[in-house]
Every structure is written in C-alpha cells, then in structure tokens.
Amino acid sequence: xxxxxxxxxxxxxxxxxxxxxxxxxxxxxxxxxxxxxxxxxxxxxxxxxxxxxxxxxxxxxxxxxxxxxxxxxxxxxxxxxxxxxxxxxxxxxxxxxxxxxxxxxxxxxxxxx
Amino acid sequence: xxxxxxxxxxxxxxxxxxxxxxxxxxxxxxxxxxxxxxxxxxxxxxxxxxxxxxxxxxxxxxxxxxxxxxxxxxxxxxxxxxxxxxxxxxxxxxxxxxxxxxxxxxxxxxxxx
Numbered sequence: 001x002x003x004x005x006x007x008x009x010x011x012x013x014x015x016x017x018x019x020x021x022x023x024x025x026x027x028x029x030x031x032x033x034x035x036x037x038x039x040x041x042x043x044x045x046x047x048x049x050x051x052x053x054x055x056x057x058x059x060x061x062x063x064x065x066x067x068x069x070x071x072x073x074x075x076x077x078x079x080x081x082x083x084x085x086x087x088x089x090x091x092x093x094x095x096x097x098x099x100x101x102x103x104x105x106x107x108x109x110x111x112x113x
Numbered sequence: 114x115x116x117x118x119x120x121x122x123x124x125x126x127x128x129x130x131x132x133x134x135x136x137x138x139x140x141x142x143x144x145x146x147x148x149x150x151x152x153x154x155x156x157x158x159x160x161x162x163x164x165x166x167x168x169x170x171x172x173x174x175x176x177x178x179x180x181x182x183x184x185x186x187x188x189x190x191x192x193x194x195x196x197x198x199x200x201x202x203x204x205x206x207x208x209x210x211x212x213x214x215x216x217x218x219x220x221x222x223x224x225x226x
Contacts, residue, residue: 102158
C-alpha cells in the first residue's frame with residue numbers, strides 16, 4: 001500500500017531561520033505530490049503541488065519543494081521563516097487510482113519571534 | 114474562506130447514536146471526498162463521491178456511509194457511534210477535469226461520549 005513518511009514530528013525555529021521538512025513516499029510510479037498547511041483553527045490549504053515537469057516547484061508564501069524521484073522524496077523548503085508560518089504541515093500523495101490523498105502524519109512547525 | 118462549506122462545526126453524540134455531517138463543495142467542483150483526522154494524525158480517506166456514486170472507499174467499516182446529491186453536495190453518515198469515531202471530519206472537493214487539487218473545508222469536530 002502507498003504510504004507517506006514525514007520525518008520531523010515537531011520543528012522549532014527562530015524567525016529568519018531556513019526550513020526544510022522531509023517527506024518520503026512509497027510508490028515508484030507516476031506520482032502527484034502535495035504539501036498542505038493547516039494554520040491553528042483553520043482549514044487545510046494547498047501550499048504547492050507537483051504533477052510533472054520541473055522538479056522544483058514553487059508555491060505560495062515563499063515555499064518551494066523539490067521532487068527527487070530516485071530518493072522518493074518531496075521535501076518542503078523556505079529560506080527564511082516568519083512567525084506567521086507557525087502551523088501544521090502535511091505532505092500527501094495521490095493514490096494510484098487517482099481518487100484519494102494519502103497523508104503523512106504531519107509536522108508541527110513552531111516559529112519564535 | 115475555504116470555498117467548501119461543512120456543517121455543523123461541532124457536534125457531541127453519545128455512543129451508539131447516529132450522526133449526519135454535511136458538505137457543500139466549492140463552486141465548479143463535482144467530486145467530494147471525506148476524510149477523518151484523529152488528533153495528532155494526518156487525514157485518512159473515508160470515501161469519494163462522483164456523479165452521485167461512491168467511487169472508492171478507504172479502510173472504514175460499513176457504519177460509515179455517504180451520499181452525493183445532484184447539486185454535488187454530500188452527506189457523511191456514521192451509525193452506531195464508537196468512542197473511537199471522535200475526530201475532525203473533513204470534506205474535500207475537486208473538479209475531475211482540472212488539475213487544481215483538492216480544496217478542503219474547515220471540518221466538523223465530532224465528539225462521542
């Protein structure tokens with residue numbers, strides 16, 4: 001069965017620090033990959049997605065992710081975090097049937113000002 | 114504004130009761146999926162509805178059932194509630210013919226006592 005692993009459960013950073021959140025998926029075929037963010041008390045919002053093409057994907061709010069097929073990875077990055085980036089981050093892969101998202105367990109990011 | 118509307122926002126039920134949750138998809142979206150998000154976990158796929166039919170189901174018992182109406186809105190029904198059904202239930206919508214990805218609602222927080 002497909003699965004998604006997020007390596008970091010809780011990341012604590014100071015403002016202006018760089019961020020990288022790890023994500024690995026299990027399926028080796030064509031993949032659709034997503035990063036979602038959930039701010040406290042809010043709904044899941046799409047940060048960025050990868051379907052095909054340039055493996056470096058740019059999303060909203062200065063986030064980017066790199067798809068590395070050989071490593072089954074889709075890590076999320078941001079050069080300089082802000083206090084407002086404090087949230088829960090979820091990596092997800094669309095299942096082979098194309099009907100569902102399989103999520104990782106999430107990473108809580110806490111940014112101190 | 115999530116674009117996907119869910120009701121109610123919070124609900125408390127007793128073990129053994131039945132519950133119905135409702136979802137209105139984002140305008141222009143024709144496909145609705147339901148997810149269960151337990152505390153500290155990523156969302157788990159329950160099922161997806163398209164053209165008023167259940168297209169795929171995740172690993173959930175038959176106590177979980179759903180319906181999609183001609184206007185694309187959807188209901189999630191859970192019978193014989195268990196304490197373990199306490200979770201945030203998320204509705205997500207998408208359009209089958211675009212690559213926009215899923216839009217999530219803010220969820221219904223169900224507490225079973």
